[in-house]
Amino acid sequence: MTDDAVRGLLRELAEADASAKAPPELELRLRKEFRAHHRRKSWRSLGFWVLPVPVAAVIFLAILTLVHRRPPTESANGVSINTPVTISSEQALRPETSRPAATTPAPRASVLSAPETEEVVTEFFPLMDPAPPFQRGQLLRVELPASVMQIVGLPVREEHLADPVQADVLIGEEGLPRAIRFVTFEVR
Amino acid sequence: MSETDETLLAQMLKGDEVAFTELYGRRQGPVYRFALHMTRSVPSAEDITQDVFLALIESGRRFDASRGTVLSFLFGIARNHVLRRIEKDSRTELVTEIDEHLSDGSLMEDLTKRETIEHVRCAVASLPPVYREAVVLCDLEDVSYEEASIILECPVGTVRSRLSRGRLILMDKLARHVVRKCV
Numbered sequence A: 001m002t003d004d005a006v007r008g009l010l011r012e013l014a015e016a017d018a019s020a021k022a023p024p025e026l027e028l029r030l031r032k033e034f035r036a037h038h039r040r041k042s043w044r045s046l047g048f049w050v051l052p053v054p055v056a057a058v059i060f061l062a063i064l065t066l067v068h069r070r071p072p073t074e075s076a077n078g079v080s081i082n083t084p085v086t087i088s089s090e091q092a093l094r095p096e097t098s099r100p101a102a103t104t105p106a107p108r109a110s111v112l113s114a115p116e117t118e119e120v121v122t123e124f125f126p127l128m129d130p131a132p133p134f135q136r137g138q139l140l141r142v143e144l145p146a147s148v149m150q151i152v153g154l155p156v157r158e159e160h161l162a163d164p165v166q167a168d169v170l171i172g173e174e175g176l177p178r179a180i181r182f183v184t185f186e187v188r
Numbered sequence B: 001m002s003e004t005d006e007t008l009l010a011q012m013l014k015g016d017e018v019a020f021t022e023l024y025g026r027r028q029g030p031v032y033r034f035a036l037h038m039t040r041s042v043p044s045a046e047d048i049t050q051d052v053f054l055a056l057i058e059s060g061r062r063f064d065a066s067r068g069t070v071l072s073f074l075f076g077i078a079r080n081h082v083l084r085r086i087e088k089d090s091r092t093e094l095v096t097e098i099d100e101h102l103s104d105g106s107l108m109e110d111l112t113k114r115e116t117i118e119h120v121r122c123a124v125a126s127l128p129p130v131y132r133e134a135v136v137l138c139d140l141e142d143v144s145y146e147e148a149s150i151i152l153e154c155p156v157g158t159v160r161s162r163l164s165r166g167r168l169i170l171m172d173k174l175a176r177h178v179v180r181k182c183v
Helices: A003-016 A024-045 A052-067 A089-093 A147-151 B005-013 B017-039 B042-062 B070-088 B107-125 B129-140 B145-151 B156-182
Strands: A085-088 A117-121 A136-145 A164-172 A177-187
Touching (some): A136 A147, B005 B017
Antiparallel strands (some): A085 A136
8 A cells, every 4th residue: 555545545534524513502502602701701891990980970970860859759850869878888798689678778658659569689789899998888779770780791681771770879988889789679 | 705714713802703603613624523533532522622612712812823823723722622632531432423425326335435434534543643633634634734833833844754654554554454355
């Protein structure tokens, strides 16, 4: 057998296997991973300052609006706020997924008027990374457009971006928003 | 006009999923076949292909166009995974069926051809990895010596000598097969 004969046989093998390829489900898995990777990346790339800016801007706008609207009893024009509640760091950072409406620190007419609903809150999403030490702060209930949820990485459908959502904003002693969590009301 | 691999890579690194899908569709075949010929195991070839493109998603920025093409970058990642796998798992599941394409010739001719091809495939898979990778890249995947030298991280002269030595071993194995068949 000659070198040319070996090359010829190798060419035949190459031609026979030319159509061999990875299964289609692998492409689906990889595309899914690609999307997940870029979601994580875009979340990380927001970094220290960029992340708080849009959220803080919306929140400060909400607060500013409310300063000129007294008494802040009900939501209107997309923004509402409750009486500030002073809380400690332990309270603020305690994970919480669901709690009865009756345990909320301040009376909220709009919430309590529906006695059969239960308040469900998400975990707190930090707005500062890294966050300075937190001793005391205030928890403010505000109403924001749902697009803010997207900023912190929560999925929101396109058609609901402008819908109002309630959120608790944790304000640090220095007056900056430290963290945010979102609130929904579920019928018991 | 289609985009180059480098352009697609740049686009996918910015989060363009269409670019990733295009690049994957274009290059998964060679990567998969390289892994398959090196490991002779379909599950391993699938795993390695997955690992290669996951690495591209995670670390595609490490690609340096001055050091070779995107394909040679992918082959380089695949090679690392293949060698690790060969080292870790010497017993691999044999490929039972790859070639399902019979030619238009007679059944006997087809069977003979299939048998011969299968034997060549076995012979390639039985080469020591250092020669196998040179043969698979240069003779089966048509990679140039220069690109192979980048992928295999050795001088072009070494690629040539490994290829030559690999073909000699194959010649011996295949000649013995022909003799056995004729006896």
